[in-house]
Amino acid sequence: MNSDVLIIGGGIQGCATAYQLAKAGVSVTVLEKDWVSRHASGVNAGGVRVLGRHIAEVELSKAAMQIWHQLDDELDADTGFRARSLINIAADEADIETLKKRQQQMHQLGHFHEKMIDQQELRQRLPHVADYCVGGVVSEDDGYAIPYQSTLAYRRAAERHGARFIEGASVETIRKVGSNWLIKTAEAQYEALHLVNCAGAWADQIAVKIGDNVPLCHSAPMLMITTRMPHFATPVVGAVSRPLSFKQFENGTVLIGGGAKGFADRENNRTRLDYSKLATGARNAIEFFPIMRTATVNRMWAGLEAYMPDNLPVIGASPNADNAWHAFGFSAHGFQMGPIIGKVMAQLILNGASSFALDAFRIDRFERKVL
Numbered sequence: 001m002n003s004d005v006l007i008i009g010g011g012i013q014g015c016a017t018a019y020q021l022a023k024a025g026v027s028v029t030v031l032e033k034d035w036v037s038r039h040a041s042g043v044n045a046g047g048v049r050v051l052g053r054h055i056a057e058v059e060l061s062k063a064a065m066q067i068w069h070q071l072d073d074e075l076d077a078d079t080g081f082r083a084r085s086l087i088n089i090a091a092d093e094a095d096i097e098t099l100k101k102r103q104q105q106m107h108q109l110g111h112f113h114e115k116m117i118d119q120q121e122l123r124q125r126l127p128h129v130a131d132y133c134v135g136g137v138v139s140e141d142d143g144y145a146i147p148y149q150s151t152l153a154y155r156r157a158a159e160r161h162g163a164r165f166i167e168g169a170s171v172e173t174i175r176k177v178g179s180n181w182l183i184k185t186a187e188a189q190y191e192a193l194h195l196v197n198c199a200g201a202w203a204d205q206i207a208v209k210i211g212d213n214v215p216l217c218h219s220a221p222m223l224m225i226t227t228r229m230p231h232f233a234t235p236v237v238g239a240v241s242r243p244l245s246f247k248q249f250e251n252g253t254v255l256i257g258g259g260a261k262g263f264a265d266r267e268n269n270r271t272r273l274d275y276s277k278l279a280t281g282a283r284n285a286i287e288f289f290p291i292m293r294t295a296t297v298n299r300m301w302a303g304l305e306a307y308m309p310d311n312l313p314v315i316g317a318s319p320n321a322d323n324a325w326h327a328f329g330f331s332a333h334g335f336q337m338g339p340i341i342g343k344v345m346a347q348l349i350l351n352g353a354s355s356f357a358l359d360a361f362r363i364d365r366f367e368r369k370v371l
């Protein structure tokens, strides 16, 4: 089967890329070894945040945020996006100092979306926050979306423009035949001029088949969700220096994250929970919000995610093969970036260049540092 572009991986990056390309009239096939949105893109915390981004990611993340605010209209779907703001809480004066330094740096770079708030304003916005918390920082445009719905919304919109999605199609071999890529799964073979690696936690295995080595690690960040509680928090909540992250949905349930990792077994598509770390996460939430003492945890899970040594993704061309492109390694914050990654990958494939600075995301940045 032939197409202009073959995308490996049906997560949000693969689906958003397929959407942008198909919309531009390109013939696209997405190969997904399991089913679309089965992995990180379907099970993440749905946090849509610009707040606290690494400087290298701020421009991309801000552009993604603009898209999120009108994404339901664009995709003609319900992604569950809600702009609720995000507050990172300062637990002590050391956190305030950290925030002041960050604010200065951001202002120097011309970014004004992170606004410091004092203790009084923190209490106005989060009346149930613990008394000892001294202030924080807010990003008004941030919020959350429902991951599975969002990724499927991209898939369906891409299909409406003619993209093909093949599920249960695990890419086994990749080679060049003339100027085309020839890709084989157990059942079929596919040919295309361009190849895009959006394989998430498995992307290093695809990269090496193309000729690119990359120091990707995979891990299993965990989440838990409570039963319904009386409404007590509208903004999404994080903390400046502690592993706290939660959001209360409109139905009252509270999703608690914070980055604690379980055990990952990517060969078998499985994860195992580390209950002691989950208990620490629950204690953290109670420490910041005493009302959480009354919460009942209803469900816990983990997802397989790709991490890079510098926690920045790989976005861009293969340095070792023509017409091969990468978008992976989002290090537990790639859901928010999905909408802009789709655009960037389409720009790269259609024009050979992006309107964003991508140098920090080169796949060979680790080798270049050694040199």
Ligand SMILES: Cc1cc2nc3c(=O)[nH]c(=O)nc-3n(C[C@H](O)[C@H](O)[C@H](O)COP(=O)(O)OP(=O)(O)OC[C@H]3O[C@@H](n4cnc5c(N)ncnc54)[C@H](O)[C@@H]3O)c2cc1C
Binding pocket: 008, 009, 010, 011, 012, 013, 014, 031, 032, 033, 034, 035, 036, 037, 038, 039, 040, 041, 042, 043, 044, 045, 046, 047, 048, 049, 169, 170, 171, 172, 198, 199, 200, 201, 202, 203, 206, 220, 221, 222, 223, 257, 302, 303, 304, 305, 327, 328, 329, 330, 331, 332, 333, 334, 335, 336, 337
């Ligand atoms: C628990 C958890 C919480 C998170 N919370 C947030 C958050 O709040 N906000 C945020 O912005 N980000 C968050 N993230 C990160 C975010 O989910 C990811 O960065 C993002 O979804 C990555 O998308 P992706 O398309 O690169 O990868 P994936 O969604 O993993 O998709 C990659 C796909 O490639 C497929 N694939 C792999 N190998 C092959 C092969 N050989 N052949 C065919 N297909 C293949 C896989 O089956 C998979 O479906 C979280 C992640 C987790 C796990």
